[in-house]
Amino acid sequence: MQALLQALSARLRNLEGPDAIAAAGTQLLGTHLRANRVTCCTVNERGEGATVWWSWTDGSVPELKGSCRISDSCGGATYRAGQIHRVEDSEVWPEGTALREEFRQSGIRASVRVPLFKLGQLAAILGVSCAMPRRWTEAEVHLIREASERIWLEVERARAEAALRESALKDAFLSRLSHELATPLAAMRLWIEFLRSDPGRLNGALEALSQAEQAQSRLVRDLLDMSRAVKGTFGLMLDVCELMEPVSAAVKLMGPTAQQKGLHVEVIQEDPPLVNADSKRLQQAISHLLSNAVKFTGPGGHITVRLEGAAQGALLSIQDTGQGFAPDFQPHLFAPFRQAEEGPSRTQGGLGLGLSLVRRIVELHGGWVSGESPGVGRGALFRVWMPAYAFDEDAPPEPPAQAGQGPGLADVGILVVEDELLTRQGLKAVLESQGARVEAVSSAAAALEVLSGRVFDVLLCDIAMPGEDGYSLIHRIRAMPGPSARIRAAAYTAHMREEDKLRVLAAGFQLYIPKSVEPSRLSQLLSGLAAAAAR
Incomplete structure (x- = not known):
C-alpha cells in the first residue's frame, strides 16, 4: 500500500492542471486495485447533487457522465457524515432499490x-x-x-495555483490596460496644450492628435471584440472575395510605420483561390x-507576405526577421492577455489581445492559424489557411454592384440629439460640411419641442443622456401625431455590445x-438612411 501511495504522490506532485492530476491519480488507483471504473464527482453547494468531473475505466465498462441527485438511500447521509460508503453487491443491498437501480444503469x-x-463542506x-x-x-x-x-489535496493545490496565476495575469493585464489607455490620452493632452501656446503648428498637431485617436479607437475595438468572442456574439458578414484584397489593405495600412523603421516588406501572390469571408x-x-x-522587427529588417493556394484553400504566410519568441512561449501564443514580455521594462506595448482575436476570426x-519561431532573435513565421469558396454552378449570377456612394447629404434635414457639447458641435460641423441642414439639441425634451413644429429627414440620437435617454425619446417620437412619428432614426452611441445593437433596433431606430x-462612414450611413426615407 505504501508503495502505491508514494508512487501516487511522486506522480501527482509535478502535474499542473486538475484534469491531469485526476487522470493520473484515477488511472494509478484503478489499475492497482484491478477496478473497472474510478470516478471523481463534484458536489454542489447544497450537497444535494453530484456531477461527474472525471471518469477512468479499464475499457470493460463505459465512462460515467452527467449529474445525479445525492439521496440518503444512495449514500447521502453517509457522505455528509464523512463516512465511506461501501457496497459489495448491489443486487443484495438491504437498504432499498434506489441504489440497486443506479448501479444497474451504470454497469x-x-x-x-x-x-x-x-x-467543512462536502x-x-x-x-x-x-x-x-x-x-x-x-x-x-x-x-x-x-x-x-x-x-x-493535489487537485486543490493545482486549483489554487491556477487561481494565483489567473490573478497575476489579470493584474498584469490591468496594468497594461491603464498604460495603453493613458498613453494616447497623454499625447492628446500635450498637443492640445501646445496648440494653445503655438497655434502656428496646427498641421503637425492635428496629425499627432489623429494618430493618438486611432490608437485609442483600436484599443477600444479590440476590447469589445474580445468581449464578443468570449460571449460567442462575434459575427461575420460573409461574401465571396479575393484574399488579396484584405491583404493589400492591411499592407497599405502598415506601410507608413514599416517605412519609418526602414523595413522591407515583400508581397508575393501565387494565384490563391477565392474564399467565402468577411x-x-x-x-x-x-x-x-x-x-x-x-x-x-528591428530597423532594416525584412517581412515577407506570401499568398498562395494550398490544400483546397488559400494559405497566407507572414515571415519576419525580427524578435521571435522562446519555445516555452509557444503554448501561450494565441492565449488572450499573454505576452512574451511582461512588466514595466517590456520593450513593446499592447494588451496581448491581437493574436487571440486573429485565431477567433480565422x-x-x-480556417486555422499557426505561429512558430526558431527562438528569440531569430524571427517568426505565422500562417493562416482559409478554405476555398465552393461554387454552386446552379446558383443565379449576382447582379452587378451599383457604382457611387449614394446621393450624399446635400439639403438633408438632420436633427442631432447629443448631450455632450463637444461631440454635438463636432457632429453639426461635419454634417453641415457635407451639405446637410442640421439642428443640434442637447436633450430629449429639446428634441421633442423641435419636432413638434418642424419636420426632418433624419434623426441622429445619442442613447445615454441625463434625464431621459434615447430609448425613451424614440418611443415618444413614434407615438407623436403627424409625420415626425415616421422620421428615419439612427442611434449614435458608445454602447457597442451586440446586445446594445439589438436593443437599439428593437426600440424603433432603423x-x-x-x-x-x-466621419466619412457616418455621412455615408446617414445618406443611405435619408435616401431610404425618400423612397
Whole structure:
C-alpha cells in the first residue's frame, strides 16, 4: 500500500492542471486495485447533487457522465457524515432499490466511495467501482481513502495555483490596460496644450492628435471584440472575395510605420483561390499579424507576405526577421492577455489581445492559424489557411454592384440629439460640411419641442443622456401625431455590445451607429438612411 501511495504522490506532485492530476491519480488507483471504473464527482453547494468531473475505466465498462441527485438511500447521509460508503453487491443491498437501480444503469455491482471536504463542506466524492461483486478488505478501503485524499489535496493545490496565476495575469493585464489607455490620452493632452501656446503648428498637431485617436479607437475595438468572442456574439458578414484584397489593405495600412523603421516588406501572390469571408474582419486579423511583424522587427529588417493556394484553400504566410519568441512561449501564443514580455521594462506595448482575436476570426471562417519561431532573435513565421469558396454552378449570377456612394447629404434635414457639447458641435460641423441642414439639441425634451413644429429627414440620437435617454425619446417620437412619428432614426452611441445593437433596433431606430465610426462612414450611413426615407 505504501508503495502505491508514494508512487501516487511522486506522480501527482509535478502535474499542473486538475484534469491531469485526476487522470493520473484515477488511472494509478484503478489499475492497482484491478477496478473497472474510478470516478471523481463534484458536489454542489447544497450537497444535494453530484456531477461527474472525471471518469477512468479499464475499457470493460463505459465512462460515467452527467449529474445525479445525492439521496440518503444512495449514500447521502453517509457522505455528509464523512463516512465511506461501501457496497459489495448491489443486487443484495438491504437498504432499498434506489441504489440497486443506479448501479444497474451504470454497469457495476460493487463500489467504495470516499467523501471529500473543503472548508467543512462536502465538495467531492471519489468512487472505485467493479462490474462484479467484490468483498473489499479493510486494507483496500484504507488505501482508497488515503489515495482519494491525496488526489483531492493535489487537485486543490493545482486549483489554487491556477487561481494565483489567473490573478497575476489579470493584474498584469490591468496594468497594461491603464498604460495603453493613458498613453494616447497623454499625447492628446500635450498637443492640445501646445496648440494653445503655438497655434502656428496646427498641421503637425492635428496629425499627432489623429494618430493618438486611432490608437485609442483600436484599443477600444479590440476590447469589445474580445468581449464578443468570449460571449460567442462575434459575427461575420460573409461574401465571396479575393484574399488579396484584405491583404493589400492591411499592407497599405502598415506601410507608413514599416517605412519609418526602414523595413522591407515583400508581397508575393501565387494565384490563391477565392474564399467565402468577411473581408473587413480578415483585414483586421491580417493587420494584427502585420502589426506584430512590424513592431517586433528591428530597423532594416525584412517581412515577407506570401499568398498562395494550398490544400483546397488559400494559405497566407507572414515571415519576419525580427524578435521571435522562446519555445516555452509557444503554448501561450494565441492565449488572450499573454505576452512574451511582461512588466514595466517590456520593450513593446499592447494588451496581448491581437493574436487571440486573429485565431477567433480565422476559426470562425473555418480556417486555422499557426505561429512558430526558431527562438528569440531569430524571427517568426505565422500562417493562416482559409478554405476555398465552393461554387454552386446552379446558383443565379449576382447582379452587378451599383457604382457611387449614394446621393450624399446635400439639403438633408438632420436633427442631432447629443448631450455632450463637444461631440454635438463636432457632429453639426461635419454634417453641415457635407451639405446637410442640421439642428443640434442637447436633450430629449429639446428634441421633442423641435419636432413638434418642424419636420426632418433624419434623426441622429445619442442613447445615454441625463434625464431621459434615447430609448425613451424614440418611443415618444413614434407615438407623436403627424409625420415626425415616421422620421428615419439612427442611434449614435458608445454602447457597442451586440446586445446594445439589438436593443437599439428593437426600440424603433432603423440604424445603429457606434461612436467609433469614421466621419466619412457616418455621412455615408446617414445618406443611405435619408435616401431610404425618400423612397
